């Protein structure tokens with residue numbers, strides 16, 4: 001492959017004529033001839049009545065194709081891995097990751113431009129120009145994986161559990177009502193700290209995407225925003241307004257609303273009224289930091305390297321990497337821990353644990369069934385029962401996966417933890433995270 | 440046009456270099472960089488030092504890619520990407536700037552909220568312009584030294600904002616001045632424009648250094664004009680309409 005190890009590039013072309021619309025990701029673009037071939041081979045399959053959806057190269061690179069609404073084709077190309085760690089060896093490339101990535105990127109395009117603009121392709125040159133307005137959000141998605149964001153992959157919203165959930169919940173509800181909306185959300189360090197009930201009724205993909213948008217807007221350091229957003233499932237052709245306010249650096253509140261109130265009005269009249277009394281509470285939320293769990297949750301520190309807990313019904317997740325991971329030379333670095341956690345999630349989720357998602361209306365359900373069958377592979381299909389736990393020992397760390405009716409835990413421990421103790425550590429960790437927090 | 444305000448006649452220029460200003464400028468700095476303030480925050484002074492805060496809304500106007508988002512970030516001391524990411528809605532940036540009045544030695548904190556709306560978004564959605572115009576105090580008309588059409592379009596833009604009764608400070612900003620090698624607009628043309636329109640033209644561009652000196656002339660010029668507009672509007676000697684109490688958290 002002509003891409004660097006592990007880097008991902010996304011190509012967008014018109015579905016019927018293969019005109020390149022844009023490329024994102026990876027510093028070095030694939031040569032035009034390669035792009036042409038990737039499109040050509042897909043077209044060839046099409047002509048034979050075959051849908052080419054994915055393929056793998058000798059050195060572990062992978063290509064995934066996907067056509068959306070007969071109008072746009074997205075192709076994801078992954079550069080493969082130089083190292084041949086145990087996890088990588090077992091993961092079927094990164095198919096799941098790439099499939100989700102393409103879906104997210106399509107949704108990104110809908111969110112910014114609306115579906116009509118993308119499907120009524122009258123003027124390709126104009127569309128090409130308009131698509132540039134999506135680059136900020138697309139690049140945010142491509143960058144997210146380096147910053148400990150798992151939601152793009154898990155389709156469970158990355159959350160931060162605040163020390164005083166009732167107070168912030170009340171404020172979010174009150175503030176949202178005051179702008180005549182039912183959709184409001186408080187984001188701390190790029191993760192959802194509280195949201196209204198209806199926010200959680202948005203499609204999981206929408207929640208993920210709006211979180212990414214909030215991270216993008218927040219990182220620019222702006223104080224407030226008024227952004228038009230189309231909801232890929234809920235409202236793909238009519239734009240809503242996303243109003244966002246930076247309460248404190250790192251703590252942002254947003255609401256989805258209609259034509260009123262104006263940004264000016266909401267900001268000058270309502271923000272202070274609802275949030276001034278909560279400054280200290282918000283600072284406490286910020287202090288939770290990357291750990292994402294309040295101080296009351298105590299983890300067995302030497303045994304836990306990284307963890308990801310999903311609430312399967314609520315489509316939410318918390319994850320963290322032990323902050324001290326960078327200090328010890330014998331442990332994988334923090335960045336590597338995030339990478340390993342991602343890989344282990346893909347490994348366990350595709351091989352052992354089925355992907356149960358909240359029901360999504362219409363076309364998506366069909367797409368989901370497709371991705372499930374290809375992702376879970378033949379392994380699970382061969383058994384009448386569902387595996388509840390799994391573990392893996394690699395040369396860098398040990399991994400343990402555990403699922404209950406409500407939760408899934410993906411845990412990394414240092415090699416020093418005896419393998420027979422893993423189950424115990426995992427059970428205790430899941431309990432510690434969920435018991436007091438109600439997560 | 441009543442824009443014959445001699446520069447630095449109202450506020451003390453280069454005040455940020457005086458020792459006595461240190462205490463005030465330290466409030467907008469953090470580890471030698473500009474401090475970021477959330478909407479619930481403002482610079483905090485010692486309890487016995489009462490400083491008034493005056494608030495203004497400033498709109499940035501100019502075609503896509505001219506450098507509105509970059510200018511807003513520069514003035515607030517934020518980093519901005521080298522890539523051009525189109526702004527697909529309204530983004531506002533808040534910055535604080537302390538100023539000392541020449542007349543009576545009073546110190547004020549200017550709270551400037553810069554309203555930046557992507558040009559393409561402005562065209563696609565018609566609720567943005569009214570929202571940006573609502574209670575606006577100043578408009579900065581941006582052109583880029585590397586884009587001739589953006590300069591030629593200025594008179595057009597400016598007339599769109601000239602109502603009979605509106606009190607709006609207007610300034611012109613030439614961006615990408617650092618790329619003068621590729622300049623499409625000559626200095627003579629700029630001077631000529633300045634004379635015929637009676638508007639000040641500021642220049643910006645180049646590496647952003649952390650220092651205050653980078654933005655001080657710009658912000659002082661803007662602050663001065665905003666304050667002057669308020670003073671002229673106020674019939675009472677007690678002061679301008681934008682006076683807000685220094686509600687410090």
Ligand SMILES: Nc1nc2c(ncn2[C@@H]2O[C@H](COP(=O)(O)OP(=O)(O)OP(=O)(O)O)[C@@H](O)[C@H]2O)c(=O)[nH]1
Pocket residue numbers: 501502503504505506507508509510520521522523524525526527556557558559614615616617618643644645
């Ligand atoms: N060299 C140089 N580049 C600049 C300057 N100002 C902006 N740029 C570059 O010009 C490009 C566009 O700048 P933006 O600030 O994003 O443009 P904008 O006016 O906000 O554009 P829209 O949001 O699309 O309306 C970016 O790549 C910037 O890095 C400058 O003063 N000097």
Ligand SMILES: [Mg+2]
Pocket residue numbers: 507508509524525526555556557
């Ligand atoms: Mg912009």
